Each structure stands twice: as C-alpha cells, then as structure tokens.
Amino acid sequence: MIIKWKEEYSLGVEKIDQQHRKLFEIAGRAYELLKDELRIDKYDEIVAILEELKDYAVYHFQSEEEYMRSIGYRKYLSHKVRHDDFIEKISSVDLYQVDHRQEQYLLEILEFIVNWIDRHILGEDKQIIA
Ligand SMILES: [Fe+2]
DSSP states (O other), X not given: OOOOOOGGGOOSOHHHHHHHHHHHHHXXXXXXXXXXXXXXXXXXXXXXXXXXXXXXXXXXXXXXXXXXXXXTOTTHHHHHHHHHXXXXXXXXXXXXXXXXXXXXXXXXXXXXXXXXXXXXXXXXXXXXXX
C-alpha cells in the first residue's frame, strides 16, 4: 500500500490541500509503524495514531464544510452526509480489539480509511471546484 498525497488530489484551495496532505501524513505514520517488524508492543501506539487521524478528519471536514458554505456549494448537504457517514463508520470500529489477528485487523482498517479518502477526494472533493 502506498500512502501518499498525489498531485491529482490538488483542489487548488491551499487550506484544504494542506489538510488532505496531513491526513495522508498521519495515515502513513500508522502504516510505517504497522509494517515495522522490529517494533514490539506497537499496537497501542498505532491505535493512538488512528485516533489522531479520526480527530483530524473531524477537524478537516468542518473546515471543508465551512469552505463549501462560503462559496454556496450546491451539493453541500449530500457532501456533508458523506463526511458524517465516514466519521460514524470509523467511530464504530473497535480499535482495541486484541487478538492474534490484530495486525491484519489494523491493516484492514487503515486500508479502508486510505481508500475512502482517496475516492472521496477524487470523486467528491474535486467536484467542489469543478
Ligand atoms: Fe470532502
């Protein structure tokens, strides 16, 4: 999995682009730690990074929604529903699930988050400036 902000994510709105970069930066940190075979007892730290990612996503969505309102974006409400669904989904995940599958479990969550962000930026955020 490659977790990196790409030029094609660019909306040309500096504040939002910076926040999108930061989401990838946080997710990348969780992934690096997950893949670090030399680190033992890393799961609490990974869970903490995923919590940080969720908190930052909440902050970022508020900021993006404020931007959409400021330009009178006509699909504001349906876009906000997508944000709310995502937060609800990742809030309902039990990150503290501890069993022999924990590494796989955290990897699946991270993949879900990164794929969602990727598709959301390319499919929905880009429409804001289209
Ligand atoms: Fe968005």
